[in-house]
Amino acid sequence: MECFENGSVLYEPDGKCYKLLQSGPCARNQWLVLDKEQVVTGKGRFRPVCVQCPCCDKPFRAVYWPADGQCHRLLRDSKQLCPFPGTVLQVDPFGEGECACEKEPLHGRWDAKSEVTDNDPCYPLYQRGPCDSGYIFVPNDNFTRCEKDPCSQQNKGNSSATYVVWKAGDNRCYVLGSKGPCQSDTAATFNIHPVTRRPECIYRVNQIVDLPTTCDRDQNGDCRKEVVLPSQNQYLSDLILSAKKQREKRRARRRKN
Secondary structure (H helix, E strand, C coil), rough: CCHCCCCCEEEEECEEEEEECCCCCCCHHHHHHHHECCCCCCEEEECEEECCCCCCCCCEEEECCCCCEEEEEEECCCCCCCCCHHHEEEEECCCCCEEEEEECCCEEECCCCCCCCCCCEEEEEECCCCCEEEEEEEEECCCEEEEEECCHHHHHHCCCCCEECCCCCCCEECCCCCCCCCCCCCCCCEEECCCCCCEEEEECCEEEEEECCCCCEEECCCCCCHHHEEEEHHHHHHHHHHHHHHHHHHHHHHHCC
C-alpha cells in the first residue's frame, strides 16, 4: 500500500516503488506497465512488468491504439479516436490508448446497455444525461442507472447550478461545489467524491481528499465528519477500474467468438 499511496506500484525484482508508464527500472526503449494477463485471468495482482514501448521513440506525444496497432498523436487525434461526448483519449495502466470518461466534472457510462464499450459516450453524474425528463444519471455500486431526481424543483430551469440530495446526511438538496452541509470553518465543499462517486463533504488541500464520513471513528467512538487521506486512494481505485474493464473486454471478445 505504501507504493499506491505515492501514486506508484511495487516492482518485485528490486522491491522499489515506480510510477507506471515511465522507464523506471526498465531498459532503453522500455517502460513499466501492468501485466495484463495477471489482471485478466483473475489472479488479482497488480504486477508491473517492463515491456517494449511502441511509441516512445516518436518525436511527439503519442499513444498506442490497439484497434489498429498504430501510434497516434495524443492531442491531434484525440477527437478522431474518441469522438463521443464526455470522453477523452488517455493511456491506460497497460500502456494502451483508451477513451476514458472525463473527470471534471465526474462522468460515467450508461451501463443499462447490453454491452458497454470504450466507444460509448460518457455523461456527467447527477445530471439528466441519457435519462428521461425528471430523472438523473447516478452511480449504483459499480454501475449506473437513472433515478427520479429528488431535487427536481431546484434543478428545474436552473442551468447555472446542480442541486444534489445528500442521502448520507440530512436528505436535503445542496448545490455541488458549494459549502452545502459542510462545516463553515473548514475548506470542505459539497461535491462528488472521485472514488465512491457519492456526494460528500470533500476537503482538498495539496492534493488531499477525504473519504466518506461513515468510514472512520474518533477516540470517543463517534463518526468523524471529515477523514483526510492521500488522494492516491483514487489511484488504486483507478487501477481496479482499469482491471475490471480489461476483464470485461476479454469476456466480450470470447462471446463474439
